[in-house]
Amino acid sequence: MIPEGMRDLLPAEAEALRGLGDIMRRRCAAYGYGEVSTPVLEFAATFEKADDDALLAGYRVFDEQGQALMLRTDMTVPIARLAADRYRDRPLPMRLCYVEDSFRLQAASRGLDGEFTQAGAELIGMASAAADAECVMLLCDCLRATGLPRFRVAVGTVAFHGALVEALGLPDDQEDALMEALAERDYPLLESILNNAGADDDAVQALQRALQLGGGHEALAQARRLVGSAGRATVDRLEEVRELVEQAGFEDLVDIDFGLYPEFAYYTGLLVEAYAPGVGLPIAAGGRYDELLAGFDRPAPAVGFAISLDRLTLALEEAGAAPRPPDRPLTFAGGFAEPELCAELRAAGVPVMAVPDDERPLRAPSLRREQGDWVLEAADGGVTRGSLRDVRRALGLG
Amino acid sequence: MDDDGAARGSGDEPIAVRLALSVEPGLQALQNALGGGAALDAAVARGAGRALDAGAAVEAGVDEGSGASGPFTSSDGLLVLPADPWDVPVLVERGVVDCGVVARHILAELGADVVQLADLGIAGSRLALVMPAAMTDLPSARRPRIATTHPAVTRRHFARRGRQVELLALRHAVTDAVLLGAADAAVVVLGPDQACTAQGFVVCEELLGGGARLIASRSARVVRPAAMQAALDAVRAAAAAGPAAGAAHREERHAAP
Numbered sequence: 001m002i003p004e005g006m007r008d009l010l011p012a013e014a015e016a017l018r019g020l021g022d023i024m025r026r027r028c029a030a031y032g033y034g035e036v037s038t039p040v041l042e043f044a045a046t047f048e049k050a051d052d053d054a055l056l057a058g059y060r061v062f063d064e065q066g067q068a069l070m071l072r073t074d075m076t077v078p079i080a081r082l083a084a085d086r087y088r089d090r091p092l093p094m095r096l097c098y099v100e101d102s103f104r105l106q107a108a109s110r111g112l113d114g115e116f117t118q119a120g121a122e123l124i125g126m127a128s129a130a131a132d133a134e135c136v137m138l139l140c141d142c143l144r145a146t147g148l149p150r151f152r153v154a155v156g157t158v159a160f161h162g163a164l165v166e167a168l169g170l171p172d173d174q175e176d177a178l179m180e181a182l183a184e185r186d187y188p189l190l191e192s193i194l195n196n197a198g199a200d201d202d203a204v205q206a207l208q209r210a211l212q213l214g215g216g217h218e219a220l221a222q223a224r225r226l227v228g229s230a231g232r233a234t235v236d237r238l239e240e241v242r243e244l245v246e247q248a249g250f251e252d253l254v255d256i257d258f259g260l261y262p263e264f265a266y267y268t269g270l271l272v273e274a275y276a277p278g279v280g281l282p283i284a285a286g287g288r289y290d291e292l293l294a295g296f297d298r299p300a301p302a303v304g305f306a307i308s309l310d311r312l313t314l315a316l317e318e319a320g321a322a323p324r325p326p327d328r329p330l331t332f333a334g335g336f337a338e339p340e341l342c343a344e345l346r347a348a349g350v351p352v353m354a355v356p357d358d359e360r361p362l363r364a365p366s367l368r369r370e371q372g373d374w375v376l377e378a379a380d381g382g383v384t385r386g387s388l389r390d391v392r393r394a395l396g397l398g
Numbered sequence: 399m400d401d402d403g404a405a406r407g408s409g410d411e412p413i414a415v416r417l418a419l420s421v422e423p424g425l426q427a428l429q430n431a432l433g434g435g436a437a438l439d440a441a442v443a444r445g446a447g448r449a450l451d452a453g454a455a456v457e458a459g460v461d462e463g464s465g466a467s468g469p470f471t472s473s474d475g476l477l478v479l480p481a482d483p484w485d486v487p488v489l490v491e492r493g494v495v496d497c498g499v500v501a502r503h504i505l506a507e508l509g510a511d512v513v514q515l516a517d518l519g520i521a522g523s524r525l526a527l528v529m530p531a532a533m534t535d536l537p538s539a540r541r542p543r544i545a546t547t548h549p550a551v552t553r554r555h556f557a558r559r560g561r562q563v564e565l566l567a568l569r570h571a572v573t574d575a576v577l578l579g580a581a582d583a584a585v586v587v588l589g590p591d592q593a594c595t596a597q598g599f600v601v602c603e604e605l606l607g608g609g610a611r612l613i614a615s616r617s618a619r620v621v622r623p624a625a626m627q628a629a630l631d632a633v634r635a636a637a638a639a640g641p642a643a644g645a646a647h648r649e650e651r652h653a654a655p
Contacts, residue, residue, distance in 0.1 A: 154620045188517035188611065257620060259513070273620070277413075280493030280615035281511060 005114020013313075016323050018115060020146060020309050021099035028097035032133065033121050036096050038078040040043045044068035049295035050077050051243065051345035052265040057105045071103040075120055076266070076289065076304060083124050084296030092125025092300055099309075113310060120286070120306035124293070127301035129237050132270045132288060133244035135303045139284055140250040142307060147321045151276040151283070153253050155238055156260030158267050158287070160223065163231025164207070170197050183261050186248060187211055209317075211259040223258050239310055241270065266292045278318030283311045328379065329353040333360075333368040341388075348397050367391065402537040413624070417476050418490060418498035420483040424521030425610060427498060429480065431636040433473035474632035486513060487613065496618035497629055502608040503587055507548045512613045515630055518637040522590035523550060525606035528573070528585045528599035535601075536582055546576035546585035548605075553635050555605045612635075 001208045002008065025035055030217050047055050047070055058073040066321040072078055075098050083094060099119045106114060121138055123131050136155060141153050150357050161182060164239060165175050181190040187208060194204045203226060210222040218314045224235050260271040269288035272324025276283050293300045316322045335354025345352045356363070362368060365379045374391045384394040392398065419429055466635055470478045478493060486500040487510035499518065503525040525548060529536075536542040541564045546552040549567040556563045566575055570583035585605065586595055594600045612633050618626055 119581050150621070185513040185616070188512055188608070189514075255620065259619065273616075275617040275620045277621050278493050280491050280617050282616060312478075386547070 003114070007113060007115055012325050015326050016313060017309055019323050020312060021117070021119055023145050023388075024099055024142050024292075024307065025097070027145050028119075028121050028138065030141075031138050033095040033097035033138075036079065036082065036098055037100065038072070038075070038082055038314055039320065040071055040100070040101075040163070041069045042072050042078055042081070044070040044080050046070075047073060047077055049073050049080075050074075050264065050266050050292065053105070055264060059103055059105065071101075073104045074102055074264070075118060075306060076122065076264075077292070079294050079304075080124075080302065081293045083122075083294050083300070083302075084298035087215050088298060092133075094102045095121070096124070097121040108151065115310040118306040119198050119309055120304060122304035122361055124301060124302040125300045126303070127290065129240045130244065131301075131303050132237075132241045133248075135247045135270070135305055136241060136254060137250055137274055139274060139286070139305045140245065140270060143284070143312075144250075144253075146316065147323075148276060148316055149319050149321055151253070151274055152255060153250075153274045153284075154255050154257035154260055154270060155241060155311075156257045156271040157234055157238060158262050158270055158271060159234040159269060160227065160231065161261075163227040167227050167231060168194065168197070168199050168203060170199075185259065185261070202227070219258060220256050222356075223256075238270075240266075260397050262287065270303060273306070276315035276318065279311055279315045281311065282298065283308055283315050302332070324395070327351070328363070328365065330363050331355055331364075331366040333357055333366065334360055335367075345395070345397075348395075350395055408447050414471070414477040414627050415473055415497065415618075416495040417472075417629065417633070418479050418481045418486045418495040418580070420498070420499075420500040420504070420610070421480045422483050422521065424501075424523070424602065427634075428499065428518070428520060428589060428610075428637055429478070431639050432476065432478055432633070433470075433636075472632065472636070474628070476629055476632060490613050490615050493615045493617050495615075496622070496626065497612060497614040498632075499610050499612055502611050503548060503551065503606050505611055505613065506551045506606055508600065509550065510613075513613050513616055513619050514613050515619075516612045516625075516634060517609045518612055518634065519609045520637045521610040522608065523587050524583060524590060525558045525605040526588050526601045527583050527603040527605065528586050528588075528595055529602055530576065530599045531594070533582075536584075539610065542583060543581040544583050544585060545572040545573055545581035547587070548585055551605055552585050573599055 004066050024183070024237065028035070041061070044056075044060060045068070047058065051349040055073045055077065057391050061069050063069055079096055079098065083096070090212065097120065098119070101115055101117050103115050115183040119142070121135070123135055136153060140153055161179065165178060170178060174193060177193050178190065181187075181193055190211075191204055191208060194207065210219045210226060220239075224232065227234065232341050242254050242256060260273055263285055264273055266289040267287040268290045271287040272285065273282040274284035284305055284307040286303070288301070288303040290301040293302060313322070329351035330345070330353065332338070332342065334357035335352060336356065342352050342354060364377045364381060366377045368375050373385050374388055376391045376394050378384070380392070383389055414612070416642060420430075439555075444548065445589055454488070469477060472478050481498075483500055483504050486498040487508045489495050490498040490512050491510040497515075501521065501523050502517075504521060505514070527544070541562050543564045543566060544552060545566040545568055547568060547570070549565050552563070552565060566581050568575060572586055576584050576599070577597065583602070584599065587597070588601070590607070612630060614626055647649045
């Protein structure tokens with residue numbers, strides 16, 4: 001028995017997850033991101049800086065002094081803490097990446113594991129559209145490097161909601177209701193709130209269009225009309241980000257999407273989410289969080305993303321692009337009595353699993369002795385019978 | 399975007415949009431209007447996308463008499479999977495299907511992380527707090543006991559109003575619980591114009607109302623916007639044409655030898 005939402009990873013799963021993590025590390029390194037690791041336990045007060053219920057819904061324990069500790073529920077907050085604290089004197093910008101597990105109290109029955117692995121990157125100390133674009137292109141780069149054949153990356157902005165409320169001139173109480181409807185992605189409710197508030201039909205329709213379609217020129221045009229001159233800078237910036245990402249060789253992957261709603265309260269600008277066919281929830285999410293570091297007394301703009309390696313694995317399976325399982329080791333019947341030969345093979349890069357001499361059947365690839373001959377059975381069923389030299393040659397060891 | 403995002407950039411055939419359609423009496427007309435007829439066997443349904451044991455999904459909790467059928471292709475090319483109402487939100491959220499049609503009260507109860515695209519204006523229902531006509535008010539000296547099939551919605555409704563209640567979560571006979579003295583009131587699903595239940599319970603408060611909702615997975619909305627827009631239009635048109643088209647279909651079936 002293990003606690004709800006926790007998991008064991010068996011060799012094939014562990015290998016697949018590690019393989020994906022390694023791809024992410026290599027891609028992040030290619031952009032100059034340095035990998036960090038932070039403690040699984042943080043002070044609960046650290047996560048309280050993020051002021052978000054979902055991030056506070058974590059497993060808590062207490063230390064000897066009675067201080068509340070929490071299993072991390074996210075990696076962005078610990079990295080913000082690290083950048084402001086341990087790395088206080090390091091000049092900005094800094095680029096950090098990670099492949100780590102986080103833990104949340106959430107319904108495991110809904111495909112939301114209590115323990116999950118994320119690979120992500122954070123660019124701290126830059127506020128420009130170029131920094132937003134680097135975040136989005138690194139995300140595209142990471143996903144493409146996994147061999148995932150079809151995915152889309154949606155970019156939006158928190159600022160759209162503010163511009164929208166302002167443009168519509170809604171009263172305060174209606175503003176909360178509108179935000180709630182946006183958060184719930186309840187578009188019929190949104191429509192009725194706008195109608196009740198006396199918004200004109202054109203505006204309501206334009207909003208419906210902008211939200212319903214995942215992106216594209218039509219949605220963009222509608223959004224531009226909606227927010228008017230006040231919100232134009234918001235839309236322009238998103239277009240700039242998309243253009244930069246496309247110039248980096250990621251054409252036809254990025255859509256501007258005004259239906260994105262921040263998953264966490266710390267997001268202040270850019271929002272980014274990635275989706276793949278057959279997996280209903282986002283395989284990656286992120287955005288700009290310009291206020292979070294101020295909570296740790298080192299105000300700095302920042303932007304980042306996290307890929308859910310668990311959902312990415314599902315997406316790869318859906319697309320028939322799951323990573324190849326690792327080669328099975330050579331099963332050596334009687335290997336315990338041949339420590340020297342075992343050592344030689346292992347040193348030459350052949351994984352060897354020793355089993356007792358009389359163990360049968362042997363799963364290929366295997367090595368055994370029969371009436372003085374060595375018998376090597378390759379993974380594809382091919383059999384080599386003869387001297388140890390023949391075996392060495394068959395294994396490609398000269 | 400002028401093309402279906404999912405179909406682009408690969409040589410394979412565009413995949414049909416998969417729609418999970420809640421099997422409830424109010425939505426039978428929509429099912430007929432979508433052009434149910436070309437039945438698919440489970441193997442074809444599987445081939446159309448993710449491994450999906452359509453047969454099993456239909457089996458789960460669906461009454462034979464409700465007219466439920468297996469998966470079929472609509473006249474607009476949607477792959478329609480009639481499914482248990484309580485399964486629809488989860489099937490959509492997890493991306494097993496791209497979109498679904500389901501009652502609002504079920505969506506609210508399950509709190510699925512999906513996109514609610516449209517209120518179809520059909521199969522309207524309301525979730526209401528009902529009491530026997532002879533009783534007037536909930537007890538004030540103690541926490542009222544409320545029998546409900548929708549504990550999450552009921553809890554939220556009263557919490558938002560700062561009222562404390564004790565919930566009795568049941569699968570079915572919530573009004574019986576009141577008659578048996580286990581609860582003071584019950585939360586039931588009523589038709590849009592239904593003022594009282596079969597037992598003569600009257601409505602004292604409405605928790606939620608509205609027509610059936612068309613929902614989509616967050617993924618489908620982004621990955622294949624053009625196909626989803628087409629599906630939205632097709633389902634809306636079928637919902638608008640619903641009752642008439644349904645009648646026509648039934649006649650055709652009667653006429654068939």
